[in-house]
Amino acid sequence: MSFENLTDREKRVLQNLIVHYVQTADPVGSRVIANKYRMGLSPATIRNTMQDLEELGLIAQPHTSAGRVPTDTGYRVFVDTLLKAEPLTEADRGKIKVLMSGSKGGIDAILGQASKVLGEITSQLGISIAPRFDEGVLTRLDLIPISEGKILVIIAVKSGLARSILMEFESGIPIDELRQMELVLNERLSGLTLGHIRKTISERLADTGLSPKLLKLFVNAESEIWQDRNQSILHATGTDNLIKQPEFADRDKLSSLMKALEEKKELIEFINSKSIGEGIVITIGSENDLDQMQSCSVVASKYRAGNVSGTIGIIGPTRMPYSRLISIVEYTAKSLTKALSGS
Amino acid sequence: MSFENLTDREKRVLQNLIVHYVQTADPVGSRVIANKYRMGLSPATIRNTMQDLEELGLIAQPHTSAGRVPTDTGYRVFVDTLLKAEPLTEADRGKIKVLMSGSKGGIDAILGQASKVLGEITSQLGISIAPRFDEGVLTRLDLIPISEGKILVIIAVKSGLARSILMEFESGIPIDELRQMELVLNERLSGLTLGHIRKTISERLADTGLSPKLLKLFVNAESEIWQDRNQSILHATGTDNLIKQPEFADRDKLSSLMKALEEKKELIEFINSKSIGEGIVITIGSENDLDQMQSCSVVASKYRAGNVSGTIGIIGPTRMPYSRLISIVEYTAKSLTKALSGS
DNA sequence: TTTTGGCACTCTCAAGTTGAGATTGCTAAA
DNA sequence: TTTAGCAATCTCAACTTGAGAGTGCCAAAA
Numbered sequence: 001m002s003f004e005n006l007t008d009r010e011k012r013v014l015q016n017l018i019v020h021y022v023q024t025a026d027p028v029g030s031r032v033i034a035n036k037y038r039m040g041l042s043p044a045t046i047r048n049t050m051q052d053l054e055e056l057g058l059i060a061q062p063h064t065s066a067g068r069v070p071t072d073t074g075y076r077v078f079v080d081t082l083l084k085a086e087p088l089t090e091a092d093r094g095k096i097k098v099l100m101s102g103s104k105g106g107i108d109a110i111l112g113q114a115s116k117v118l119g120e121i122t123s124q125l126g127i128s129i130a131p132r133f134d135e136g137v138l139t140r141l142d143l144i145p146i147s148e149g150k151i152l153v154i155i156a157v158k159s160g161l162a163r164s165i166l167m168e169f170e171s172g173i174p175i176d177e178l179r180q181m182e183l184v185l186n187e188r189l190s191g192l193t194l195g196h197i198r199k200t201i202s203e204r205l206a207d208t209g210l211s212p213k214l215l216k217l218f219v220n221a222e223s224e225i226w227q228d229r230n231q232s233i234l235h236a237t238g239t240d241n242l243i244k245q246p247e248f249a250d251r252d253k254l255s256s257l258m259k260a261l262e263e264k265k266e267l268i269e270f271i272n273s274k275s276i277g278e279g280i281v282i283t284i285g286s287e288n289d290l291d292q293m294q295s296c297s298v299v300a301s302k303y304r305a306g307n308v309s310g311t312i313g314i315i316g317p318t319r320m321p322y323s324r325l326i327s328i329v330e331y332t333a334k335s336l337t338k339a340l341s342g343s
Numbered sequence: 344m345s346f347e348n349l350t351d352r353e354k355r356v357l358q359n360l361i362v363h364y365v366q367t368a369d370p371v372g373s374r375v376i377a378n379k380y381r382m383g384l385s386p387a388t389i390r391n392t393m394q395d396l397e398e399l400g401l402i403a404q405p406h407t408s409a410g411r412v413p414t415d416t417g418y419r420v421f422v423d424t425l426l427k428a429e430p431l432t433e434a435d436r437g438k439i440k441v442l443m444s445g446s447k448g449g450i451d452a453i454l455g456q457a458s459k460v461l462g463e464i465t466s467q468l469g470i471s472i473a474p475r476f477d478e479g480v481l482t483r484l485d486l487i488p489i490s491e492g493k494i495l496v497i498i499a500v501k502s503g504l505a506r507s508i509l510m511e512f513e514s515g516i517p518i519d520e521l522r523q524m525e526l527v528l529n530e531r532l533s534g535l536t537l538g539h540i541r542k543t544i545s546e547r548l549a550d551t552g553l554s555p556k557l558l559k560l561f562v563n564a565e566s567e568i569w570q571d572r573n574q575s576i577l578h579a580t581g582t583d584n585l586i587k588q589p590e591f592a593d594r595d596k597l598s599s600l601m602k603a604l605e606e607k608k609e610l611i612e613f614i615n616s617k618s619i620g621e622g623i624v625i626t627i628g629s630e631n632d633l634d635q636m637q638s639c640s641v642v643a644s645k646y647r648a649g650n651v652s653g654t655i656g657i658i659g660p661t662r663m664p665y666s667r668l669i670s671i672v673e674y675t676a677k678s679l680t681k682a683l684s685g686s
Numbered sequence: 687t688t689t690t691g692g693c694a695c696t697c698t699c700a701a702g703t704t705g706a707g708a709t710t711g712c713t714a715a716a
Numbered sequence: 717t718t719t720a721g722c723a724a725t726c727t728c729a730a731c732t733t734g735a736g737a738g739t740g741c742c743a744a745a746a
Contacts, residue, residue, distance in 0.1 A: 042690050047739070065697040065738045076723050106507050107493075116605075144483050144499045152449075152505055154497055156487045162495055164505040166449045237580070240602040243594055251586055259583040262459075366717040385719050390710070408709045657715055 003056065003077045011037065013049045014058055015082045018070050022321050025246050027067035042255060050163040072285035075297070079282055081323055088331055094182045095121055096328070107161050107305065107340065112235045112313055116335050119238025122325055124316035125261075127300075128336075129268055131310035132234040133157060134195035141189065143182045148172045153225055157194070167217060167227055177211055184208050185218065198226035234264040236315075244299045247295055247317040260292035266319045276302045282327050285318040299325045301333040305340035310334060346399065346420045355382065356392045356448055357401055358618075361413050364475065365664050368589050370410035377630055383677050395442035415661060418640070422625055422665050429666040438464055439671070443678045450504050450683065451649065455578045462581025465668055466669045467659035467675055468604075471679075472611055473576040474651035478540035479504060486525045491515045491539070494566055500623075501649045510560060520554055527551050528561065541569035577607040590638055590660040601633040618643045618654045623669050628661040643669045644676040648683035655679060 006014070012322050016037040030046040032165055033039065033195075039046065050068055053059045060072035061067075070078070099117045100110075111128040118126025136157035144152040156162045188204050189197055198206075202219050217223060226279050230273045239258065248254040260267060275281045285299045297320055300313030349357070359380040362490075372615055376382065390605040393411055401417035404410075413421070418452065443453075456470040460650045461469025473546040479680045480499035482577045487495040492512050498542045531547050532540050540547075545562050559565060582601065603610060613632055618624045626641045643656030656672055 027738090031738080043738090044692095044740095045688085047741095048689090049739080063697060064740095065695085065736090069740065106509050110509075139489070140485070140487050142483070142485055142497070142499075144505075146501070148483070152499055154485070154499070154505060156485075156495055156497070156507075158489070162487075162497060164499075164507075166453075213731085227461040237605055239597040239605065243598040243601060249594070251592070255583040255586040258586060262580055262582065287358050320713055370709090374709080387711095387719055388708090389717085391718090394711080405724060406712085407711095407724090408707090410709070546720095 003058070003081070005223075008042075008057075009039075009049055010053055011082060013046060014053055014070075014074060014078060017050075017059060017068060017073065018082075022070055022319050025319060027062055027069050029067035032067070050149060061281050070319075072287065075284045075322075076287075077319055078283070083323050085327075086327055088327045092121055093327060093331065096332055096335055100332070100339055105136075106207050110339060111233070111310075111312075112237075114332060115235035116237040118312065118329065119236075119241060121315050122316070122328055123238070123241045123316040124320060124325070125236055125238045125242050125337070126312075126314055127237075127271075128235045128312040129271060129310050131161065131305055131308035133161070133308065134165070134193065134198075134270070136161060136194050138190050138192055138283060138310045139196065141182065143178050143185075145175060145178055146171070151178065155194070157226070161305065161308065162260055167225075169213075169217070171213075173211075173214055177214060181214055181218075184210060185322050190310055194226055201226065233270050236261055242316065245317050245319075247319065253295070254294045257296070260290055262280075266290065271298065271300060271311055271313070274298070275302055275313075278302065280330055281313075282322065282326075299329050301329050303333040303336040303340070304320065305337070344555075346401070346424070349420075351401075351563075352384075352392055352486060353396055354425060354548070357388060357396055357417060357421060360393075360402060360411060361417065361425075363420050364412055365662050366378065368662060370405055370412050372410035383473055385533055413662075418627045418665075419630075422627070426606075426666050428582050429669045430671055434462055434568070435671060436674065439675055439678055443675070443682055451576060453679070453682060454576070454653075454655075457581075457675060458578035458580040461655065461657050461672065461675055462579075462584060465657050465658040465659070465671055466581070466584045467663060467668070468581045468585050469577055469655075470614075471488055471578045472579075472614060472653045474504065474648055474653035475615070476500060476504070476506070476651070477536065477541075479651045480649075481533050481535055481537060481540065482527050484525065486521050488516070488518060488521060494521065498568070500538070500651065504648065504651070510568075512556075514556075514559070516554075520557060524537055524553055524557055524561075527553060537569055542568065566602040577611050579604055585659065588660050588662075590662065596638070599635045600639070603633055611631065614641065614654055614656070618656075621645065623673055624656075625665065625669075640665075640670050644672050646676040646679040646683070648680070 001009045007093055013033060014038070015212070016033050020028045020032060020036070030050060032253070034041055034043040050059065053074075054061065054068065057071055059068040060071050062069060084085060089217065096117055099113065104294055107130065111130055115126040115128040118124075118128070120126070125160040133155075140157050142154040143156065146152050146166070149172055151167050153165045153167055153175070155165070161209045170207055170312060205219050210214065218225065242248055242257075243254065247258070267290070274283050280299060281303050285297060286294055288294060288296060288298065291316075295318060297318045298315050299322070300311050302309045302311055312333055314325055356376060359376050359382070363371045363375060371385040372565070373393060377389045378383055396417075399410065400414060400657070401420060402411040403414050405412060408429065412552070423618065439460055442456065450473065454473055458469040458471040461467075461471070463469070463580045463681040476498075482501050483499045487497065489495050489509070492515055494510050494516070496510055497505060498508070548558060548562050548664050568635065582604075585591055585600075586597065587642040591600070596651065609632070617626050623642060623644050626639060629637055631639060631641065633638060636658070638661060639658050640661045641656055641658050642665070645652050645654055654678055657668055
């Protein structure tokens, strides 16, 4: 399983092969590696090494008389052990700075902008996922009567997130009662995380003198108010980049990938499940749980907004310039954290 | 310019040709029309008629030995004068009902659901555009302190819309002052439309005893708070349907269309500019202002949410089953209006 | 023992060829 | 006014062909 015992030569061949393949998208032959990358060896020798690498499952031949292409495992080894961190170019850094600073008007707009920046700079699909509210600390809860039987619930969370939910009842509710409710809710709940609230809501509101009819809506732990499924927002920008990639020449493949992208819920769950710890997380091809993404890689990183955190990153074909992308995603995540936290 | 003086036969040929072409996507020959549609005429006669229609610019030949395909003008005549309203099937009506009723949790979620419904049922790209806030009546405005130098402004509008904007200052603001501000703003502004507020804000807040530093943010008519550019949200669902259409076999074309779809601002402006009056609006191929949409048609309709209104519809290749789509979009718009207004 | 040159072998891909099939426009007859 | 007949045109899929790329392996060289 471990590929630590690769010879130095094998490593260099793998590295050069991947670098070249990422650029050209064409299977790489022994001659190219021997000549273009000046390894001081003849193509024949390279060929022998390539045979070894193929036996190890790191590279593969599309057909007999073609060069080799990296396998998912090959990319994995490359990413884990061979990757040289490529520093961000001054140009890229500048672009990110400019584009990220120009975005105002609420976290949602900023996240949209972030995904756009990522998509544009990397020529991949840029994505951003809004923070999960579960860890968010409630700062204020508003109840706004809309019409007979409808109220708008607004939940504001520390660090500038807010979301609104439209609730319905059978019958109208006196405005006084609503005010009262609002007061009590704010009093008893603000300062707590939404996750915490969900678990303890029934106890916390047990002894209020409020109308049980109204109360029922909030006390229910299953109430939509305290859930954040349906609510984590996913932005994805740069599908046109994806379409241009040769790996998506197959329309069916492209179509099913796009469908998966629109099925946001699953995608969000998947990406969140991978991006647990700190730092960059890379998922390559068959490592992806989603069927439609078996030929894609994901480079993702967390960002913070106060004490909640979300994920941004890029999606593209497994053949992607990992080292460059890592720097970009990393830096963008940092910029985003900065833009969202109290600067 | 007017095609009212088409002979009866010409009309029938055009009609049958379009119906057949929409189904098959293949150029339609004289034989098919003569036989399959039992016009009681020989192919040769049909051919003569087709020549006339071609001279009128209603149909065209991709190449010498192919059948004919409708031109944009041909579709236009079809839509304007030949279309028979196709009643909604019970199945479609049922689907729309079920899918639309299952959506809760704020207007944004409902609109997302609407675009999804449209996309799925029509096998085209379903779109929905959130109402413009300009006409919306302010019900409540909240100022929520987030951190030193940041406040969250929440604007709730009659009928359940809300949006939040993150504002920044150089220096902190005492919480009392903020409360005061909130009070005054609500007192003086609620009940007015946002458009109205924007125009009259400076007079309305002239004589308050509030801190000018804070006031400045709100009084400025150009302030982000009163604008709704950047804010009209566009949902688009069903790109996978589009990809499958033969007219988007060309990757470049597809790619540039997708880019246009992501450039939401322009698209929103364009669609809003078309959909002015009541009822269904159809824009065919070259009638579209946007370059990337020259081979697309749009079927759109307004919906209302209280006293603001937005647009939903579908986008697809010009070769689309107009009559069916019209019924579906129409009905979905009605359902949406119902779901958003006080039921 | 490792590296290399040489060479037969395999496979792809683009270009060219061919023939069947579809459809037209036109003309002359019904 | 309509139709049958027919030559002409063009596409498309199937097939053929040859150049080119790359391999694997063997025997010679280092």
